[in-house]
Amino acid sequence: MLLNASGCLDALTAPGVARSLDAFVTKTITPEPREGNVPVRIAETDVGMLNSIGLANPGRERFLAEVLPRLRDLGVPLWVSVGGFAAADYAETCAALEGVTIELNLSCPNVDEAPESAAEIVSACRAATPLPLYAKLSAAVPDIPALARAVQAAGADGLSLINTLRGMKLDPHTLRPVLGREVGGLSGPALKPVALAAVHACWRATGMPIVGMGGVSSGRDALELVAAGARDVALGTVLFGDPDAPARVRAELVEECSSLGVAILDDAFAIAHEGIEIPA
Numbered sequence: 421m422l423l424n425a426s427g428c429l430d431a432l433t434a435p436g437v438a439r440s441l442d443a444f445v446t447k448t449i450t451p452e453p454r455e456g457n458v459p460v461r462i463a464e465t466d467v468g469m470l471n472s473i474g475l476a477n478p479g480r481e482r483f484l485a486e487v488l489p490r491l492r493d494l495g496v497p498l499w500v501s502v503g504g505f506a507a508a509d510y511a512e513t514c515a516a517l518e519g520v521t522i523e524l525n526l527s528c529p530n531v532d533e534a535p536e537s538a539a540e541i542v543s544a545c546r547a548a549t550p551l552p553l554y555a556k557l558s559a560a561v562p563d564i565p566a567l568a569r570a571v572q573a574a575g576a577d578g579l580s581l582i583n584t585l586r587g588m589k590l591d592p593h594t595l596r597p598v599l600g601r602e603v604g605g606l607s608g609p610a611l612k613p614v615a616l617a618a619v620h621a622c623w624r625a626t627g628m629p630i631v632g633m634g635g636v637s638s639g640r641d642a643l644e645l646v647a648a649g650a651r652d653v654a655l656g657t658v659l660f661g662d663p664d665a666p667a668r669v670r671a672e673l674v675e676e677c678s679s680l681g682v683a684i685l686d687d688a689f690a691i692a693h694e695g696i697e698i699p700a
């Protein structure tokens with residue numbers, strides 16, 4: 421299954437791109453509206469893109485009343501990315517949702533009030549909703565398999581891996597940070613090896629369904645994440661430059677499989693772990 425990464429596609433302005441995916445993932449929704457960070461909020465680097473959008477979003481009430489009904493009209497399965505600053509924030513949004521998959525954004529480098537305990541948030545959300553719950557984790561933690569096991573024990577159904585990594589760009593003339601907030605989230609090609617390692621480690625640790633993302637721009641990239649243990653793959657930064665990426669990546673995936681002698685993509689699933697005992 422091919423999805424977009426949260427925050428990398430506006431389905432209401434690009435409905436055709438959203439319909440070319442198997443499911444659309446919303447930008448992270450917080451309880452209150454957020455205008456986001458001061459400009460400059462986007463910067464290109466040699467190895468990917470930096471953003472400090474700061475979770476700009478219309479807030480829960482407007483999202484539920486105005487945005488979600490319009491997204492439902494697209495006829496694409498929906499994933500709603502839920503954010504907040506305390507477990508109760510997340511749980512209240514989860515309780516208000518129906519008929520979607522929920523992705524809990526447990527990591528955002530642009531928000532200082534990062535949630536203290538991922539497991540506490542997942543437990544609160546698990547108690548608030550029977551909907552499928554994916555926990556989106558950052559790879560910038562000391563022990564990501566331990567974090568994955570903690571959210572699994574707290575009731576998550578799957579993992580979304582990975583979010584951006586903190587980065588900075590300096591102006592070549594002034595040597596001052598380019599981004600208004602000085603630092604931002606790095607996405608794009610530099611993330612791919614980090615994402616592969618995170619998916620590989622978390623699948624080995626938990627056996628959970630994983631949406632792999634981070635620097636995917638080709639069928640080969642997607643295939644590698646599947647081989648590391650991702651059931652599904654999400655396209656992020658690539659969508660800004662190439663809105664046709666979903667169809668292209670699907671076509672490339674078929675070619676990559678056939679050139680490797682793999683009949684169907686499922687046969688490549690977790691193949692990087694071959695010979696290793698897999699968790700139940």
Ligand SMILES: Cc1cc2nc3c(=O)[nH]c(=O)nc-3n(C[C@H](O)[C@H](O)[C@H](O)COP(=O)(O)O)c2cc1C
Nearest residue numbers: 425426427448471525582583607608634635656657
């Ligand atoms: C402009 C921008 C906005 C993003 N907004 C969100 C967001 O609201 N919530 C979230 O969980 N991740 C957000 N992300 C992170 C992506 O969903 C994804 O995890 C990350 O970009 C890695 O994938 P990529 O290298 O394919 O872009 C954002 C990324 C970018 C580039």
